Amino acid sequence: MVGGKANCIDPKAELKKGPWSREEDQKLLTYIEQHGHGSWRTLPTKAGLERCGKSCRLRWTNYLRPDIKRGKFSNYEEKTIIRLHALLGNRWSVIAAHLPKRTDNEIKNYWNTRLKKRLTRMGIDPATHKLKNSTTGSAKSRQHAELSHMAQWEAARLEAERRLALESKLMYKVPFLHKLASSPPPPRHMAAAPPCLDVLKVWQSSAIPSCFFSSAASCSSSLESPTSTLNFSCNSLPAPVAASDYGACGVGCAAEEEEEGKMDFSYPLDAVYTSSFEDCGLPDFAPFSQDSDPLPLVGEFEDSKNYWNYLLNLVSSPMMEPPTL
């Protein structure tokens, strides 16, 4: 298979590369408005463009599409990106699906050029969202245990996603299962949400040990999976990111003032990771908000339950812009 190369390179024609001119944009825009994009491969010829189809598609999806919002990211958008990245990693298309009118490319660029550096400067590994320099002490150890469980959680989620996809395939191969699948209709919230993200809820309901969110002092359970060796212990599951241990420094604390006016990024880091539930239009079940300062710590099981519920809601329903921040 030749992939992108085959998509884009036509040996017979000298296809144009590089920045798009105003005329090219206009041609593409006009054509798509009139005919839709149809097959991207044939579009350039039909539209009179000396570009490959792939280039046209990218130009359209990342720039010309009318439903694209450009310009500076709001605090809310930044926080959402950071949170979702902590949960999903570099899955820009999934993250973009929860930031209306933002493209995955734009979010990726924003992460790579700003947010990543910002976290790095604060001593946080942007890949893992863990503190880089671990220090001794029970609080730190606890936090690292919690962070590693966050990684485990994500790994388990991916495993569940894989299994769901497998089951879904089986459904349509085995008539009996297919019948089961076709009736009754799925609950509305499941039908409306992006399929891949519902996995989170599926996984939550079926695979999370019952003690996951309980306040029982101790219990242990393992995620039974043929391919997963993940073990979850109630002792350490909650608070994937312990707010206290990210320190008192805000994401936008003095050291890296966004010489702003340009950008107000002065909320504390723990707010980024754990609070401000209300700013997603969700019930403010957390006992803190981004505007109340200082922020309480997230260490109790009940708070963590809210945290995970929040994340599950966040990734399984399209994001709504909060009223105002």
Place this chain on the structure above:
DNA sequence: AATGATGCCAACCGCCAATCA
């Protein structure tokens, strides 16, 4: 004012999975 460093972002590249023939 000149020059090098850094930041930013549009666009490209290569890989992969789904679909088609």
Place this chain on the structure above:
DNA sequence: ATGATTGGCGGTTGGCATCAT
């Protein structure tokens, strides 16, 4: 069942703009 085609995704790069010296 198989190979070719297509579209989508994430990583990377090139070039322009801005900043610092």
